[in-house]
Amino acid sequence: xxxxxxxxxxxxxxxxxxxxxxxxxxxxxxxxxxxxxxxxxxxxxxxxxxxxxxxxxxxxxxxxxxxxxxxxxxxxxxxxxxxxxxxxxxxxxxxxxxxxxxxxxxxxxxxxxxxxxxxxxxxxxxxxxxxxxxxxxxxxxxxxxxxxxxxxxxxxxxxxxxxxxxxxxxxxxxxxxxxxxxxxxxxxxxxxxxxxxxxxxxxxxxxxxxxxxxxxxxxxxxxxxxxxxxxxxxxxxxxxxxxxxxxxxxxxxxxxxxxxxxxxxxxxxxxxxxxxxxxxxxxxxxxxxxxxxxxxxxxxxxxxxxxxxxxxxxxxxxxxxxxxxxxxxxxxxxxxxxxxxxxxxxxxxxxxxxxxxxxxxxxxxxxxxxxxxxxxxxxxxxxxxxxxxxxxxxxxxxxxxxxxxxxxxxxxxxxxxxxxxxxxxxxxxxxxxxxxxxxxxxxxxxxxxxxxxxxxxxxxxxxxxxxxxxxxxxxxxxxxxxxxxxxxxxxxxxxxxxxxxxxxxxxxxxxxxxxxxxxxxxxxxxxxxxxxxxxxxxxxxxxxxxxxxxxxxxxxxxxxxxxxxxxxxxxxxxxxxxxxxxxxxxxxxxxxxxxxxxxxxxxxxxxxxxxxxxxxxxxxxxxxxxxxxxxxxxxxxxxxxxxxxxxxxxxxxxxxxxxxxxxxxxxxxxxxxxxxxxxxxxxxxxxxxxxxxxxxx
Ligand code: GLA
Numbered sequence: 136x137x138x139x140x141x142x143x144x145x146x147x148x149x150x151x152x153x154x155x156x157x158x159x160x161x162x163x164x165x166x167x168x169x170x171x172x173x174x175x176x177x178x179x180x181x182x183x184x185x186x187x188x189x190x191x192x193x194x195x196x197x198x199x200x201x202x203x204x205x206x207x208x209x210x211x212x213x214x215x216x217x218x219x220x221x222x223x224x225x226x227x228x229x230x231x232x233x234x235x236x237x238x239x240x241x242x243x244x245x246x247x248x249x250x251x252x253x254x255x256x257x258x259x260x261x262x263x264x265x266x267x268x269x270x271x272x273x274x275x276x277x278x279x280x281x282x283x284x285x286x287x288x289x290x291x292x293x294x295x296x297x298x299x300x301x302x303x304x305x306x307x308x309x310x311x312x313x314x315x316x317x318x319x320x321x322x323x324x325x326x327x328x329x330x331x332x333x334x335x336x337x338x339x340x341x342x343x344x345x346x347x348x349x350x351x352x353x354x355x356x357x358x359x360x361x362x363x364x365x366x367x368x369x370x371x372x373x374x375x376x377x378x379x380x381x382x383x384x385x386x387x388x389x390x391x392x393x394x395x396x397x398x399x400x401x402x403x404x405x406x407x408x409x410x411x412x413x414x415x416x417x418x419x420x421x422x423x424x425x426x427x428x429x430x431x432x433x434x435x436x437x438x439x440x441x442x443x444x445x446x447x448x449x450x451x452x453x454x455x456x457x458x459x460x461x462x463x464x465x466x467x468x469x470x471x472x473x474x475x476x477x478x479x480x481x482x483x484x485x486x487x488x489x490x491x492x493x494x495x496x497x498x499x500x501x502x503x504x505x506x507x508x509x510x511x512x513x514x515x516x517x518x519x520x521x522x523x524x525x526x527x528x529x530x531x532x533x534x535x536x537x538x539x540x541x542x543x544x545x546x547x548x549x550x551x552x553x554x555x556x557x558x559x560x561x562x563x564x565x566x567x568x569x570x571x572x573x574x575x576x577x578x579x580x581x582x583x584x585x586x587x588x589x590x591x592x593x594x595x596x597x598x599x600x601x602x603x604x605x606x607x608x609x610x611x612x613x614x615x616x617x618x619x620x621x622x623x624x625x626x627x628x629x630x631x632x633x634x635x636x637x638x639x640x641x642x643x644x645x646x647x648x649x650x651x652x653x654x655x656x657x658x659x660x661x662x663x664x665x666x667x668x669x670x671x672x673x674x675x676x677x678x679x680x681x682x683x684x685x686x687x688x689x690x691x692x693x694x695x696x697x698x699x700x701x702x703x704x705x706x707x708x709x710x711x712x713x714x715x716x717x718x719x720x721x722x723x724x725x726x727x728x729x730x731x732x733x734x735x736x737x738x739x740x741x742x743x744x745x746x747x748x749x750x751x752x753x754x755x756x757x758x759x760x761x762x763x764x765x766x767x768x769x770x771x772x773x774x775x776x777x778x779x780x781x782x783x784x785x786x787x788x789x790x791x792x793x794x795x796x797x798x799x800x801x802x803x804x805x806x807x808x809x810x811x812x813x814x815x816x817x818x819x820x821x822x823x824x825x826x827x828x829x830x831x832x
Pocket of ligand 1: 439469470514581583628629630631647650
């Protein structure tokens with residue numbers, strides 16, 4: 136668009152930005168983020184850039200900047216805070232050049248005190264990816280207080296409402312929706328991980344969006360360590376969202392010649408309500424994030440809730456036989472197989488089979504698993520160590536710690552410092568060794584505590600970089616493992632869904648969504664998860680009833696239908712399931728496999744209801760098939776809804792049910808499909824799966 140304005144244009148949207156002023160106070164502004172405009176019209180939004188009223192107290196232009204700095208006449212939330220030699224805190228940038236490559240633009244700005252700032256913009260499907268590179272070209276070290284990946288302006292509307300997820304252990308991704316308050320609304324993690332408490336994304340609409348209608352702006356951060364996202368709604372009315380890695384407190388040292396690259400912050404504008412926003416995020420995940428998006432995920436069995444720490448060869452072989460008989464394709468041995476790990480007090484760090492429990496190593500078990508036609512997987516927690524372990528006795532300095540301070544344990548464990556090269560080499564050594572020795576197909580990579588006393592004594596001034604370097608170290612180990620073992624698949628787990636984000640999903644295949652396996656609780660968790668992340672990355676198990684965590688009794692079919700909405704797994708104690716239950720499970724596993732590509736790779740429509748609370752339904756469509764999973768946790772069926780209206784079908788095509796009944800797509804979308812689960816009064820927890828095939832049109 137010229138030498139002072141640029142546009143990132145997707146199929147349906149445009150993000151237009153440019154220089155408001157060159158010279159000493161260069162500002163790179165967002166001029167427009169809305170529906171795609173004809174190319175020749177893009178300049179019009181620059182010509183009509185927002186004008187704002189200034190005063191001696193107030194210069195509101197920074198709300199429009201791609202990276203508002205702390206410095207000069209700016210009093211909003213800074214995305215970049217730097218302290219130079221001598222305590223100087225005003226960042227003063229001059230535009231240097233625009234480097235335009237195929238699909239990427241870097242705008243380079245320089246502070247005469249020696250800082251080079253690169254603002255990067257790239258289009259990936261419907262998403263605009265942005266990140267920042269900093270290089271210290273000066274003679275002195277600088278200290279960075281905040282380096283966000285970018286700030287986004289939400290266009291002027293009559294109102295602003297946000298949607299996000301928050302939660303806790305066993306209660307992840309609970310949906311929150313409310314008017315955005317005037318002031319600064321911050322979501323953050325200070326745990327060193329993405330965290331259970333919040334997930335690094337926000338959606339904003341004008342207060343008028345529904346599941347199916349309306350314009351929605353989303354911002355998400357692709358990062359698995361601590362983070363902060365702030366939405367500011369200024370008293371004058373403007374709204375901007377800035378997000379980046381790190382949390383308030385730690386500051387980062389950048390020596391002369393050093394650079395720092397932020398993770399990408401992702402912006403997405405969609406029309407078609409929250410549903411369309413989610414589908415666009417799922418497309419992005421498939422085409423730009425997940426390493427194996429189009430592979431079918433196997434039905435897995437995981438032994439955790441069946442045995443807890445009581446893991447031994449014989450018991451695992453027995454479970455494996457029963458799992459294989461149900462049609463399970465991947466058998467995963469959870470915690471308790473290694474070192475002296477008979478409870479959570481010891482053993483983390485000692486990654487060899489426990490000789491009392493597996494006197495022949497793991498070969499006998501995994502050979503049997505393979506003979507039974509299943510793949511083999513193992514639980515590991517590579518970032519952790521119990522003080523009661525050989526590893527800790529040998530390397531007490533490998534953990535996060537400050538000399539002379541306590542080393543607080545949580546779940547009796549300490550965090551290994553993945554910023555250290557020796558720790559990463561050790562991890563790659565034994566993880567890769569296990570894969571080679573046992574021909575492993577799968578790791579469940581767990582991470583079961585937050586950071587405390589996060590010191591790195593050898594790193595001197597750079598110690599706080601730990602908050603970044605640990606996450607990067609984990610990424611590097613995962614990347615190396617995948618490179619060395621291309622067939623290896625990895626599940627990300629952090630006490631359930633404590634580390635779910637587009638950073639970890641770049642190098643893992645699915646996520647253990649929550650330790651809470653109660654089907655009803657799980658429905659709300661799955662709904663929140665589905666806002667950004669696709670079903671092929673949402674692992675879900677059927678476990679026992681009453682549920683070990685909540686004591687709630689839920690029928691087997693309901694438990695299955697909830698888990699079948701993602702990557703189906705089984706995690707119950709199969710030695711205690713009755714013959715009828717095993718029979719029913721076998722046929723539900725087969726039913727899942729028959730529709731698996733539709734669920735795992737299909738387009739999701741959250742059709743109706745408040746999942747787990749009222750009658751609800753979700754739909755997946757893929758190629759010529761449509762799957763509807765419908766639930767009714769309560770017996771009462773006196774009031775509507777009785778029918779579910781489907782979505783996203785071809786109105787003129789005919790769709791046929793398994794029983795041979797046919798409907799026009801339009802009928803299914805306008806009049807709906809009658810669901811016995813919804814309209815016939817019966818016991819609590821009824822559910823059903825409807826499969827339709829497009830037969831013409
Ligand atoms: C975490 C995981 C569980 C299980 C246990 C094992 O809590 O989320 O699924 O693996 O660790 O200790």
